[in-house]
Amino acid sequence: MATPVTAPQPVLDKPLQHYGRRTLVRAAPGAPQGSYKILKIAPLTPHIGAEIGGVDLTRPIAEDAAAELRRALLEWKVVFFRDQHDFTPDDHLALAAVWGSPEVNPFFPKAETAGVSRLAKDAQAIGNENIWHSDHSFMKAPALGSVLRAVEVPAAGGDTIWADMGAAYDNLSDELKSRIEGLTAVHDWVPSWGSTMTDEQVAAFREKLPPVEHPVVVRHPVSGRKTLYVNEPFTTRIVGLSEDENRELLDELVLQARIPEYQVRFRWQADSIAIWDNIAVQHYAVNDYYPQRRVMERIAIAGAPIS
Template sequence: MDAVVAPKPVLDKPLMHYGTRVLDRVSPGTPESRYELLDLTPLTPHFGAVLGGVDLTRGIGEALAEELRQALLEWKVVFFRGQTGFTAEHHLALAGVWGPPEPNPFFPGTEHAGVSRLAKDATSQGNKNIWHSDHSFMANPALGSVLRAIEVPAAGGDTMWADMGAAYDNLSAELKERIEGLTAVHDWEPSWGALMNDVQKAAFRANWPRVEHPVVVRHPRSGRRTLYVNEPFTTRIVGLSNAESRELVDELVLQARIPEYQVRFHWEADSIAIWDNIATQHYAINDYYPRRRVMERIAIEGVPFA
């Protein structure tokens, strides 16, 4: 006898926006930026750019630092290639353009405080990744991250980013009204806790309680409204029933998967990515097994949401 397959539920509304999409690089009315020290090549018209014209190992003066801040604010994720001789000390100095490092309690560190090493080799097949925002399970989530490539496969191992300001802009008016003023619970346990026993989870919970953040935040520098929910760490919407919360979280987290909001970067050794962790989500593609990929990352200390 053939197996009986239950029909899938018919949704009374689409989970994603159909039709024309608004893809603004910055909020309407923002003056056009000018760069005197940086060469800037966009990867898409509104999101992601490769920067050149500078050697980051020669020090970063205030004029260059200000252009770097402006480029990141405008493009949300920026990249450098060919930064030969770039060391952990240079890495810390570059991240310091935006603020002090914020260690991740779940990542292995290095001899340099605040620097985490992310390595996968031929003996460890990578698990699938998931769209996420770094450290949203913290009270003050990381403002940004700086990731450098030390060893990369010849093919595969790309990283993708999604513009969550664009994701918010393209929500329906009805959905924007529905989520206005809502807060969501963010928690590390459904993801990182899956690798722990009960004793380990209890020890981490003492230092990392569940936190709440607005579903829609205002970026601390630009003021742009940004959708701030992600698949692994956003567990529920405060004040809604379990069913309503699950439906709404599912609809909101899917927005990061829309290609028009995304940019994709292929790594080479001595490449560097800097991303705005409030404005974006990212996804590291695990398609390079059994090749080796070694990266080092610094997260930048966050500030409370206004």
């Protein structure tokens, strides 16, 4: 086995104290509010997450409906659909194509249908899924988004939570915003995915996936909204800081995703679908359903380098 490399883990000896109302807005400053003629929008919180009706995702998606879907995702950051029965892998690919091309996670088993990964899990007491993260941030061009379908769900438990990292940035102090402006951070898959590999496997993957750097604060590629872009499993250090400075600052930043006011929680049912903006949010798969089973099908949407 490879020698485990542990990413900096946040400590809780510095409480994230905040008194009074937080700033919680759906869109970038000055952005127009969405207007929908086809989709029916049912918000789950005032600023993140909405269930959408008025569309059957097993039928061809016309361009006017696709335009509204793109607008809804930009506004709500994660959107949900219920009762999408008879949803096929081809339907899954067609839905993801509203935003772009599928991107294969290099660590998932090879999918039977190109781009569609089946994730079957019997939850364990300790798992690697229940940690706040942004998909593929260890890649030079992180995934733009993901489309996740529930195939089989436990009778209770197995929810997923998403956190709005634009809201997380908005509520940082002016002093902290100034401190992190212009900083970059290293993202690496070895502390997480590599911890269960042999040294030879790590070396083979490392040739294709070296550590990458992304800004600590990115501008969303479509909305331009400033978004905090560090996460617990993949962000290993901030460039140019000492070890002590890194631990103190990275601890404070990654913990922002844990603040409930920034979050939306979704209770899965079979044939439910979630689509999320992977630059705008982080997510957390709740591992509380042992010994039940949870089967999902996922497509990641290819992105571009972020800045």
